[in-house]
Amino acid sequence: MSTHYTSHPTIPVNQLELAALPTIDFAKLTGGDASEAQRLLDACVTQGFFYLDLQGSDSSSKILADQYALLDVMKNYFDQPHEVKMEDNIESVTDGFKPIGTFAGVNRNSRDCYETLRVIVNCFSSLVVFFEPLFSRSPTKNILNGSSKMPVTIQKNISLISNFVFDSHFITHTILARLSDALQLQGSARFESNHRDEKPSTTTLVLLHYPQNFDSEYSGHNKHTDIGSLTLLFTPQWGLQLLSPVEKAKSWLWVEPRPGHAVINVGDSLRFLSGKRFKSCLHRVVPTGGMFQEEDRYSIAYFLRPESDIDFEDSDGKTVSVKKWHDEKYIMYTQTHETQDQSTVLTGGMEQTLLD
Numbered sequence: 001m002s003t004h005y006t007s008h009p010t011i012p013v014n015q016l017e018l019a020a021l022p023t024i025d026f027a028k029l030t031g032g033d034a035s036e037a038q039r040l041l042d043a044c045v046t047q048g049f050f051y052l053d054l055q056g057s058d059s060s061s062k063i064l065a066d067q068y069a070l071l072d073v074m075k076n077y078f079d080q081p082h083e084v085k086m087e088d089n090i091e092s093v094t095d096g097f098k099p100i101g102t103f104a105g106v107n108r109n110s111r112d113c114y115e116t117l118r119v120i121v122n123c124f125s126s127l128v129v130f131f132e133p134l135f136s137r138s139p140t141k142n143i144l145n146g147s148s149k150m151p152v153t154i155q156k157n158i159s160l161i162s163n164f165v166f167d168s169h170f171i172t173h174t175i176l177a178r179l180s181d182a183l184q185l186q187g188s189a190r191f192e193s194n195h196r197d198e199k200p201s202t203t204t205l206v207l208l209h210y211p212q213n214f215d216s217e218y219s220g221h222n223k224h225t226d227i228g229s230l231t232l233l234f235t236p237q238w239g240l241q242l243l244s245p246v247e248k249a250k251s252w253l254w255v256e257p258r259p260g261h262a263v264i265n266v267g268d269s270l271r272f273l274s275g276k277r278f279k280s281c282l283h284r285v286v287p288t289g290g291m292f293q294e295e296d297r298y299s300i301a302y303f304l305r306p307e308s309d310i311d312f313e314d315s316d317g318k319t320v321s322v323k324k325w326h327d328e329k330y331i332m333y334t335q336t337h338e339t340q341d342q343s344t345v346l347t348g349g350m351e352q353t354l355l356d
């Protein structure tokens, strides 16, 4: 593993307040271990945030290695001049390039300090079709259905990215299935039945880059809960913090990067689908130099989201579709801190529950 992925914040490590997160063993989940499924359920009910140990099975350890290959691809991509990346800015919220400053930043009155390259995974079944002849088709074919103009970097690395999406899909769907088992859900009540491959969704792979920055107009990634069902996050550098529902909003805690593990968090959609039994934990990314981002930071997020036309009850008790929640929340990310303060949408209502 490259050493530059593991650097620490400037605060001495022994003074860091670390989040105490449970570790779930993915190999035990695939092996049908019922007590591990119960621990998974407990993790979703108490914090909605946990480490996933991916080292124990061949099917999952591949993604750990692919993570580093993808991080190298990301470095080359984000190193390009801004104008070149802006050619991939296709006015989509789930696809293409997003420049820094699109959303509110982590410091009051700042804008965000991260850029992303997003790859929509609309209709997963198109990927499965692609996989059958195992990459024998043209790599420029638009296999990640829905991507209106595929960036050259994605085209060039299509097998790495397709593998990554495929493995992310397997991991997140296994978690959904084990959660349904642990809750003894049957038939259409099971979470998988709201996440069918052939149905449209806004499921997206997002490659994030927090550039080195000394301009106070831009800072980090503002507090939020995630929109979707489950986020599978590879975050090998410091910066991620959460506000634990267990500690009741006492203070932001650091999520320690752990080689061999991904971080999983429950998003609003799965919390709502669980009848608000699960937590969608508030989190943010802060500049590790304190005020400024002193070095480049990279992370990879696979956002599993439910089928777009499913309805649930949102943070205000209103019935909305998954897609409407997605779109409203996305708009809220772009708003000023003052506007964000006046609504429950940014934090999915979680912040309000922490202050009770």
Ligand SMILES: O=C(O)CCC(=O)C(=O)O
Pocket: 208, 221, 226, 233, 235, 240, 283, 284, 285, 299, 301
């Ligand atoms: O970059 C990270 O570590 C977290 C990113 C995140 O929370 C998000 O994109 O929703």
Ligand SMILES: [Fe+2]
Pocket: 224, 225, 226, 231, 283
């Ligand atoms: Fe997030």
